[in-house]
Amino acid sequence: MAVTTYHAEHGTLLERFFERNRGPLLVSPALAVLFIMNIFPLLWSFGLSFYRYRANRVKEPEFVWFKNYQKVLTDPVVWERFQTTAIVVTVDVLLQLVVGFLLALLFEKTFPGRRVLLMLVLTPMMLSFVAVGAFFRYYYEPTFGLLSQAVKAVTGEPFILLGSEVGALAGIIFADVWMWSPFVMLLVLAGLVSVPKHLYEAAEIDRASWWRRFWTITFPYIRGLLLLAILFRTIEAFKLFDIVFLITEGGPGTSTETIAVYVYRVAFQYFKTSQSAALGYILLFVVIVLTNLYLFFVRRRDVEEQ
Amino acid sequence: MARKRREIGKAGWRRTAVSTVISFIYFFPVLWIILTAFKSHTDALSTPPKFIFTPTLENFASVFARAYERGGAAVDTHFDLFFFNSIFIAGASVGVALVIGTVAAYGFSRWPLRGNETYLFIILTTRMLPPIIVIIPIFIMFRLSGLSGSYVGIILLYAAFNLPFTIWMMKSFFDEIPREVEDAARMDGSSEMKIFFRICLPQVKAGIAATAVFGLILTWNEFLFALLLTGRDTRTVPVAMAQTIGGDIGVRWGLLAAIETLFLIPVVIVTFLLQNQLLRGVTFGTIKR
Numbered sequence: 001m002a003v004t005t006y007h008a009e010h011g012t013l014l015e016r017f018f019e020r021n022r023g024p025l026l027v028s029p030a031l032a033v034l035f036i037m038n039i040f041p042l043l044w045s046f047g048l049s050f051y052r053y054r055a056n057r058v059k060e061p062e063f064v065w066f067k068n069y070q071k072v073l074t075d076p077v078v079w080e081r082f083q084t085t086a087i088v089v090t091v092d093v094l095l096q097l098v099v100g101f102l103l104a105l106l107f108e109k110t111f112p113g114r115r116v117l118l119m120l121v122l123t124p125m126m127l128s129f130v131a132v133g134a135f136f137r138y139y140y141e142p143t144f145g146l147l148s149q150a151v152k153a154v155t156g157e158p159f160i161l162l163g164s165e166v167g168a169l170a171g172i173i174f175a176d177v178w179m180w181s182p183f184v185m186l187l188v189l190a191g192l193v194s195v196p197k198h199l200y201e202a203a204e205i206d207r208a209s210w211w212r213r214f215w216t217i218t219f220p221y222i223r224g225l226l227l228l229a230i231l232f233r234t235i236e237a238f239k240l241f242d243i244v245f246l247i248t249e250g251g252p253g254t255s256t257e258t259i260a261v262y263v264y265r266v267a268f269q270y271f272k273t274s275q276s277a278a279l280g281y282i283l284l285f286v287v288i289v290l291t292n293l294y295l296f297f298v299r300r301r302d303v304e305e306q
Numbered sequence: 307m308a309r310k311r312r313e314i315g316k317a318g319w320r321r322t323a324v325s326t327v328i329s330f331i332y333f334f335p336v337l338w339i340i341l342t343a344f345k346s347h348t349d350a351l352s353t354p355p356k357f358i359f360t361p362t363l364e365n366f367a368s369v370f371a372r373a374y375e376r377g378g379a380a381v382d383t384h385f386d387l388f389f390f391n392s393i394f395i396a397g398a399s400v401g402v403a404l405v406i407g408t409v410a411a412y413g414f415s416r417w418p419l420r421g422n423e424t425y426l427f428i429i430l431t432t433r434m435l436p437p438i439i440v441i442i443p444i445f446i447m448f449r450l451s452g453l454s455g456s457y458v459g460i461i462l463l464y465a466a467f468n469l470p471f472t473i474w475m476m477k478s479f480f481d482e483i484p485r486e487v488e489d490a491a492r493m494d495g496s497s498e499m500k501i502f503f504r505i506c507l508p509q510v511k512a513g514i515a516a517t518a519v520f521g522l523i524l525t526w527n528e529f530l531f532a533l534l535l536t537g538r539d540t541r542t543v544p545v546a547m548a549q550t551i552g553g554d555i556g557v558r559w560g561l562l563a564a565i566e567t568l569f570l571i572p573v574v575i576v577t578f579l580l581q582n583q584l585l586r587g588v589t590f591g592t593i594k595r
Contacts, residue, residue: 022498026413027425029406030469037466038432041443048443055446103332106325109317117325119578120333125588126577127336128527130544131566134551135335138342138559144351146338153354178335186585190593228593239436242529246548263438268534273442280439291434295427298592 042284049278056271068278078279080254081262088173088258089237095177096233097226100184107185108192122186124179133246136175140247165255168248172256175243180233187229191222224301231294235287259283336570342563350560365564372561385565387539388546395457395542396525399464404518406465407472408510412502414473415480416488426474433470433590437530448535455537463531468521471590475520478591479513480506516583519576526573543569 018025049068053061072078107118124132139146142160151159161167195218203213241260244250250257250265257265263283267276330337342350344361371380414422444463445454453459483506491501507514529544536542547565580587586594 023413023417023419026417027410027419030410030473031425033406033462033466034429034432034469037444037463038440039428041440041447042432042435044443044446045439055442103328106321106328109321111317111321111325112319113322113326115581117322117329119581120329122581122584123333123336123574123577126523126573127570128529128544128573130527130529130548131570134547134562134566135339137551138339138562139335141559144353144559146355149353149355178332183588186588187593190585225593228589232589235434241436241438246551260436260438263436264530267438267442277439277442280436280442283436284439287435288431291431292427295430295592301593 045277045280048274049281051274053274054271055267055273061274068275069282072275072279072282078259078262081257081259084169084255084257085238085240085259088169088240088256089234091169092173092176092237092240093230093233095173096181096184097230099177099181100229101188103181103185104188104192107189122182125182127179129179129242130246132175132179133243136171136243137247140171162248163252165252168252168256172240172244172247175247176237176240179243180236183233184229187225188222191225192218195221224297224304227297228294228301231290231297235290235294238283238286238290336574339563339570340567342560343567345560345563347558347560350558350563365560366568368561369564369568385543385546388541388543389568391536391540392526392542392544395460395464395540396522398457399461399525400468400518400521402461402465403468403472403521404514407469407517408476408507408514410469411473411476411480412506415477416485416506426477429470429473430590433467433474441531441534444531445534454535455540457540460532460536460540463535464525464528467528467531468525471524472517472521475517475586475591476510476513478586478594479510479517482594483509512583516580516587519580520583520587523573523576 048061050063050065051061052064052067053059103121107114107121138144140148140161142148142158142163145161147161148159151157161171199217200213203217208216239260240258241264244256244258244261245264248256250261259279260283263276263279266272266279341357343365344363345356345359346362346364349356349359368380369383369385371382413419414426419425448454448459451459453462488501488505491505496504527544528542529548532542532545533548536545543565547562547569550562550565577584
């Protein structure tokens with residue numbers, strides 16, 4: 001706890017002021033910047049969501065109560081986009097868990113060259129979405145793309161992955177899974193390291209099977225981190241924008257248009273500014289709930305560890 | 307029968323062999339781009355793909371200046387400016403965020419406010435929220451204030467974008483250092499300034515470095531804000547890259563690969579240096595180990 005120092009009781013008025021308000025003074029510059037660049041725009045958006053307003057018209061905004069929300073929530077197109085997003089999030093996060101977990105098992109033990117190889121696997125998640133999007137656009141390219149050429153070599157038919165709805169979704173999910181499985185791996189590895197070694201030794205003596213050892217010893221130690229990985233990746237996958245924008249631009253048709261891409265279109269192509277604000281707030285609500293859950297489990301884990 | 311007990315936690319060269327194969331398959335998409343960057347135009351488009359070829363630097367040269375038509379004069383592509391912009395904007399905004407954020411993190415860690423946790427939650431939420439929500443008002447704000455397309459605007463915005471990350475990250479480092487030394491110094495009558503600069507900061511030096519590097523990568527990679535809020539003179543590499551894909555490039559994949567390679571190499575190097583801080587970095591300091 002803070003130790004009150006000499007200046008709090010004595011010293012000039014100014015010194016005493018600094019002394020008593022140290023916490024608020026230290027954090028206020030940061031809060032000010034965040035207020036101007038984040039909170040204020042958020043409030044503005046919130047206000048905007050109750051008006052009828054288009055950013056590309058001179059017409060005065062008109063107050064319409066909940067009409068934007070009503071419009072957005074009853075729009076079948078929006079629900080379609082939510083469905084697409086739900087599919088992407090579910091498949092994406094599940095695959096990331098599986099791949100990340102398998103990678104973690106590979107790197108669980110120390111072996112010569114582990115550090116360098118680990119770096120190769122960890123690189124994708126540090127790359128820019130734009131770069132990753134461009135990679136895969138190249139690999140999926142119908143004539144020269146590696147994937148298309150590989151499939152053509154086997155089947156003899158030209159292969160256009162992004163031409164079909166399922167293919168385009170798969171293409172996007174594959175790119176995102178490739179990029180973010182290392183994230184899951186990192187969390188699982190952290191969990192695996194925390195398992196006390198003597199438990200394994202005991203299991204070894206009991207000659208417990210790998211499967212049994214996994215469920216009774218390993219899993220309880222990585223459960224918490226797996227949950228955090230799921231939540232974190234769900235939040236991020238829910239916002240998936242750049243990769244879709246770069247690889248398919250939402251197509252073919254609108255089959256890969258995730259909700260984030262859709263909001264972007266509503267805001268900057270259709271210029272239905274206030275409707276996009278209302279939709280944005282629905283997204284924000286989802287993210288707040290998920291972030292709250294995430295922090296709840298982070299705290300619980302911190303408490304357990306002490 | 308004496309069963310040789312397998313050493314737990316250690317695997318031998320066999321694991322190295324398996325891991326090498328899998329790691330290289332995993333890294334292949336990056337590797338192939340780097341290889342493509344060194345291919346001539348015909349090699350890059352050959353079917354079947356060429357694994358062995360004579361490397362050339364022509365793609366790297368035409369990143370910065372290229373002829374748009376056969377036989378035409380080479381035209382400056384301004385990519386040198388875009389790289390400068392990316393470096394300058396990332397550096398400046400991370401610098402601002404680091405100064406303000408470290409001080410705030412110290413405050414949150416050592417002098418908790420009433421409702422400290424709530425503030426921290428709101429700060430994290432501003433980082434987690436879909437950027438599209440704030441971008442409309444920011445877009446309007448920037449247009450009204452003339453900040454749109456200026457360095458000051460995008461640097462301020464990125465500083466704010468980096469702040470939540472910096473605060474959470476630095477708080478996690480401050481929380482880790484023991485308080486006894488500070489308290490002892492306080493008893494001895496050291497000023498608070500001295501305690502912060504001479505005792506606390508030196509102990510989180512490694513943390514500051516990691517936070518700075520992560521911030522640089524995050525900013526370096528950012529696309530959406532840059533797409534909407536930078537102008538022709540302040541455009542960053544990701545935006546220029548995306549426009550190249552959609553625009554004048556056609557099927558010049560070698561050229562695109564060269565841009566990507568130049569863009570990725572700093573990140574790959576830095577990832578190696580950061581390996582031990584990676585977990586904390588990608589989870590904004592919420593998970594330390």
